Structure formats: structure tokens, C-alpha cells
Amino acid sequence: MSTQMTAFLKQSRKKGDIALRQVPLPMPGPGQVLIRTEAVGLCGSDIHAVNSHAGYEWLPERVVLGHEAVGIIHAVGPDVSSTRIGERVVPLAIDGCLNCSVCAGGTPQLCSQRDCLGLSFDGALADFFVLDAGRTVTIDNELSSSMAALVEPTGVAVHAVRQLGENLQGQRIIVSGPGPVGLLCGLFAEELGADVELVGPLEGSQTRLDFASQLGFATVRGHEGIEGTRNGRPIDAWIEASGAAVVLETAITLVRRGGTIVIPGLFGVLPHLDVNQLVRSEARLQGTYGYTRGDYGAATELLLGNQERLASMVTEFPMESVLAAVEATEQTTVIKAVVVADWTTTRRRL
Numbered sequence: 482m483s484t485q486m487t488a489f490l491k492q493s494r495k496k497g498d499i500a501l502r503q504v505p506l507p508m509p510g511p512g513q514v515l516i517r518t519e520a521v522g523l524c525g526s527d528i529h530a531v532n533s534h535a536g537y538e539w540l541p542e543r544v545v546l547g548h549e550a551v552g553i554i555h556a557v558g559p560d561v562s563s564t565r566i567g568e569r570v571v572p573l574a575i576d577g578c579l580n581c582s583v584c585a586g587g588t589p590q591l592c593s594q595r596d597c598l599g600l601s602f603d604g605a606l607a608d609f610f611v612l613d614a615g616r617t618v619t620i621d622n623e624l625s626s627s628m629a630a631l632v633e634p635t636g637v638a639v640h641a642v643r644q645l646g647e648n649l650q651g652q653r654i655i656v657s658g659p660g661p662v663g664l665l666c667g668l669f670a671e672e673l674g675a676d677v678e679l680v681g682p683l684e685g686s687q688t689r690l691d692f693a694s695q696l697g698f699a700t701v702r703g704h705e706g707i708e709g710t711r712n713g714r715p716i717d718a719w720i721e722a723s724g725a726a727v728v729l730e731t732a733i734t735l736v737r738r739g740g741t742i743v744i745p746g747l748f749g750v751l752p753h754l755d756v757n758q759l760v761r762s763e764a765r766l767q768g769t770y771g772y773t774r775g776d777y778g779a780a781t782e783l784l785l786g787n788q789e790r791l792a793s794m795v796t797e798f799p800m801e802s803v804l805a806a807v808e809a810t811e812q813t814t815v816i817k818a819v820v821v822a823d824w825t826t827t828r829r830r831l
């Protein structure tokens with residue numbers, strides 16, 4: 482095996498200093514596995530990292546990106562059973578120390594020591610990557626490469642929707658932001674019985690909103706659309722995945738008394754919230770971050786059940802076109818860019 486591999490690096494703290502380079506092949510240490518990358522999705526976090534945006538100063542100076550991944554265990558470090566070689570896995574990209582009370586309480590994603598593959602340490606946008614063996618989740622072979630790469634962001638969506646409970650029968654739920662996480666939140670809420678409407682508040686969201694209609698969601702667009710949701714049945718819950726401050730500011734005036742607003746996205750500009758409105762309506766504002774291992778199970782089920790419907794959400798790029806995939810993600814000319822390794826070409830489509 483060659484001692485070099487191709488990797489997509491953020492090379493320094495300078496904005497946009499990214500390149501596809503030959504780097505030494507990493508070796509799995511004790512308790513770790515070496516994974517051959519099959520596919521990696523790109524998302525807004527990668528774009529923030531690439532552009533060294535505020536809030537991403539904690540990244541190492543030089544890091545291989547890629548956290549929404551799937552691959553095959555290729556080699557194991559000391560203490561890891563060699564029977565795992567050949568296993569198809571998805572990484573728990575965000576995880577905690579597993580030693581503290583927060584982790585023991587079942588919320589490792591909230592651990593003060595939490596870190597993230599492809600942001601805190603070298604990630605999956607490379608021929609191979611190294612990960613703690615305990616941080617891998619075995620994945621169903623029925624999922625195509627690019628669908629399996631969606632398990633991580635789908636985990637985020639599942640975790641967000643679960644803040645509302647497991648039975649959403651008959652509830653009216655609005656999801657603002659028809660990007661991948663918003664769409665996946667909508668699908669999972671629907672699976673749990675909710676009537677979902679997708680709101681596309683931003684300029685340029687028409688492609689995404691069209692795709693949402695294609696998936697069968699009722700959709701509305703712009704501020705008029707948002708105001709229009711005032712008519713009709715009371716809104717039981719609102720999932721704010723657009724990151725637009727004004728949308729959250731409006732949502733708290735639209736959700737029913739006693740309703741819940743779940744927030745999976747981060748805001749570039751912080752909202753000015755009418756807290757008195759929240760008090761008087763006894764509404765709940767609920768943040769949500771990452772996922773747990775259990776959310777991956779539900780995420781895999783959701784993707785398996787919707788594999789054909791979701792296929793056109795993904796635009797696949799070969800590894801050598803990773804820069805084009807980054808640009809397409811940044812310009813939102815695609816809904817979801819997934820980099821697929823050449824060796825998986827034959828199994829790309831089911």
C-alpha cells in the first residue's frame with residue numbers, strides 16, 4: 482500500500498486557503514481504525530471552516546475537512562479486533578469524552594470535551610481517515626454511498642424533531658429553511674405523524690422549495706408566506722433551520738400558546754427576541770445540537786424508507802472535483818453536494 486494519499490485540506494487560518502494535496506497515510510493508534518472513504522457530504526459547517534468565519538477559531542491551523550462520511554474499515558490499531566476489517570461504518574462525527582457525567586447521562590454531544598471529525602481533527606475528505614473504533618456505527622449495505630453519507634445530517638434532523646416527542650400525530654408543524662437539514666426534519670416529523678409545511682424565507686431558495694414540493698410538502702415563500710401561516714390551524718411547533726434572525730423573531734409571534742420552537746441552526750446575526758411574547762404565550766424555545774448513537778438508527782431507517790425520493794436531493798462529485806463541490810455548496814447551486822470515491826462507482830446507484 483502506498484504511504485501517501487490524497488486529502489482535501491484547510492491549509493492555514495487564511496480565508497479560503499484550501500487545496501487537494503498528497504499527504505502521508507495516517508496510521509490507526511491504539512483503539513483506532515483506519516477507514517477507506519466511500520463518500521462524504523458537505524454542509525454549511527465546512528463552508529464556515531473554509532472561510533474562517535467567526536465562531537470557527539477553534540479549528541487547528543491545518544486540518545483535513547469532511548465529517549458527513551461513510552467508509553469501510555481497512556485496518557485496525559492495537560486493541561481492536563481484526564474481525565472489524567471490511568465492516569461498512571459511518572462515524573459519529575460529534576462525540577464526547579465518554580468519561581464525564583454529561584456523557585454518562587446519555588448526552589455526549591453536550592460534553593465540554595466534545596470534538597468533531599473533520600473540524601477538530603483530520604476528517605474524511607481523503608482516501609483514508611483514522612477514527613476511534615468506538616466512534617463508528619455499522620451501516621446497512623442497502624443504502625447507496627451518497628445516502629449513507631447523509632446519515633450524519635439526518636441524525637441532526639432526527640435529534641431536532643425528537644425534541645418535540647415521538648408522537649406528533651395531527652400536529653401542525655412549520656419548518657423554515659428548506660436546506661438538507663430542514664427537508665430531513667420535515668420528513669422525520671411527517672414520519673412521526675405531523676402535518677408539515679416548508680417555509681423558504683430567503684432569496685434564491687426556490688430550487689430547494691421546488692424540491693420540497695416534489696417531496697410532497699406544502700410550501701410557502703418569503704415574508705408574506707410566513708405571515709400567511711397565521712391563517713389556518715394553530716401552529717403547534719416551528720423548527721427554525723434557516724438561520725435567518727427575522728424568521729425566528731416572527732416565528733415566536735406565530736406559534737400557538739404553549740407551542741414549541743426548535744432551533745437546530747446557528748445564526749450569523751443574532752435575533753432580537755420579544756421575550757415578553759414568549760412569557761405571555763408560555764411558548765418554549767428549544768435549542769438542539771448534534772445527535773446521539775440512537776438518533777443514527779432512526780436516521781438510517783428514515784433514509785432507507787426514502788432512498789428513491791431523496792436521490793435527486795444529492796449531486797455527486799468525484800474527489801478530484803471537491804473544490805467544485807465546495808463552491809456549489811457555498812453558492813447553493815445544489816441542495817446537497819456529496820463527494821463519492823472513484824472505487825465505489827459501481828455501487829453508486831441501487
Ligand SMILES: [Zn+2]
Nearest residue numbers: 524526549634
Ligand atoms: Zn455537516
Ligand SMILES: [Zn+2]
Nearest residue numbers: 578581584592
Ligand atoms: Zn464527556
